[in-house]
Amino acid sequence: MPPLTRWFVKSSLIYLIAALIVGAVMALQGVLPLPAGLAALGPAYVHLFMVGWVSQLIFGVVYWMFPKYSRAKPRGSEGLGWATYGLLNAGLILRVVGEPLIALRPEAGLGWLLALAALCQWLGGLAFVLNTWGRVKEK
Amino acid sequence: MPRLSCWFIRAALIYLAAGFTFGALMLFNKGVPLTPALWRLLPAHMEFLLLGWTAQLAIGVAFWILPRFGSARGNEPAAWAAFALLNAGVLLAGIGPLLAAPPLFFALGRLAEVGSAVALAVHAWPRIKPPGA
Numbered sequence: 191m192p193p194l195t196r197w198f199v200k201s202s203l204i205y206l207i208a209a210l211i212v213g214a215v216m217a218l219q220g221v222l223p224l225p226a227g228l229a230a231l232g233p234a235y236v237h238l239f240m241v242g243w244v245s246q247l248i249f250g251v252v253y254w255m256f257p258k259y260s261r262a263k264p265r266g267s268e269g270l271g272w273a274t275y276g277l278l279n280a281g282l283i284l285r286v287v288g289e290p291l292i293a294l295r296p297e298a299g300l301g302w303l304l305a306l307a308a309l310c311q312w313l314g315g316l317a318f319v320l321n322t323w324g325r326v327k328e329k
Numbered sequence: 330m331p332r333l334s335c336w337f338i339r340a341a342l343i344y345l346a347a348g349f350t351f352g353a354l355m356l357f358n359k360g361v362p363l364t365p366a367l368w369r370l371l372p373a374h375m376e377f378l379l380l381g382w383t384a385q386l387a388i389g390v391a392f393w394i395l396p397r398f399g400s401a402r403g404n405e406p407a408a409w410a411a412f413a414l415l416n417a418g419v420l421l422a423g424i425g426p427l428l429a430a431p432p433l434f435f436a437l438g439r440l441a442e443v444g445s446a447v448a449l450a451v452h453a454w455p456r457i458k459p460p461g462a
Contacts, residue, residue, distance in 0.1 A: 244383060245345075257330055285356065292360070304360025308353040315349035319342045326338045329330060 191254055194271050198250025201279060205242025209235055230293035234286045241282050241311070249274060249318055256325040270321040274314050281310030330393050333408055337389025340416055344381025348374055369427055376423035380442060385415060388449055395456040404452050411448035418442035 191199075212235045219228050253271055258264035265271065288303030330338075351374040358367040392408050402408070422438025424430075 240378065240383075248383070248386060288360070301360035301362075305357045306360075308356035308360070311356075312349050312353035315345060319346045322342060323339070326335050326342070327330065328332055328335055 192265065194265075194268070194275060195250040195254040197275055198246050198253065201275075202243050202247040202250065205238050205246065205282075209238035209243055212238060227290070227294050230290050234289055237282065238286060241278070246278065249278070252322055252325075256322065257327055257329070259325050266321040266325060270317045274317040274321065277310045277314030277317065279314075281307045281312075281314060284310065331402065333405065333412060334389045334393040337385055337392065337412055340412075341382050341386040341389060344377040344385065344419065348377035348382055351377065372426040373423040376419055376438075380415065381419040381423070385419075388412075388415070391453060395453060396458055396460070397456070403455055407448045407452035411445045411452060414441045414445035414448060418445060 212231050215224070216228055216231055216235060218224060219226075253265055259266040284303055284307035288300060288307060291298070292300050292304065351370040354367050355370055355374065358364070388411065392402065395402075397403075418438045418441030420438070421434050421441060425434035425438060
């Protein structure tokens with residue numbers, strides 16, 4: 191398993207745990223006297239699960255197991271692969287931190303955090319598509 | 330990788346790019362408001378990423394790697410039907426609400442998605458077998 195795949199898969203496991211913790215905390219809201227602001231974690235819960243866990247696990251396994259791009263570059267561009275990892279994770283963390291902060295303190299002028307998160311995740315997704323496209327080929 | 334898997338996986342990558350683009354626009358708009366109209370992308374964002382990307386990639390890989398019958402992959406027309414129905418369904422159910430199409434488009438999209446799942450099961454069921462069977 192290549193190093194980048196190990197980073198993707200181990201990170202995805204951490205996001206799975208994080209997503210389920212957030213889900214559990216949100217569920218406890220109906221049982222314990224927790225702050226009402228926790229409802230703002232809904233989008234973070236969904237995206238920790240679907241981007242951090244599901245998509246990131248897929249990205250790691252695809253990078254590892256899809257047909258070779260070429261003999262010289264079996265996994266396509268390693269740089270694009272690492273860019274995917276860095277941008278996706280930077281964007282997701284910015285979102286997960288920024289979204290509740292903005293919900294709790296809308297006057298703080300932190301909207302740029304979400305704009306930056308959006309840009310990072312979008313570029314990360316496009317880098318993955320670009321690097322994977324050439325590896326989808328008939329035998 | 331067989332031809333049909335290439336079609337499934339390339340379509341999945343296109344939906345990933347489109348779904349991420351829609352999501353990025355909405356998230357940007359949440360932080361730095363541009364126009365409330367961008368929230369209309371939400372149904373397409375979810376449909377494209379859950380079914381167009383995740384489910385379609387899984388189906389494409391399953392067609393490629395599930396056990397075969399010698400060199401044959403069994404009922405291939407059913408798998409092609411799953412591909413056509415899934416993509417028709419995702420487009421109708423995802424883009425219909427975005428374009429304010431009549432609710433019938435959304436319902437037809439969801440029905441096509443059900444049809445794709447049935448076609449997939451018809452194709453894949455016999456391939457889920459012990460080695461050599």
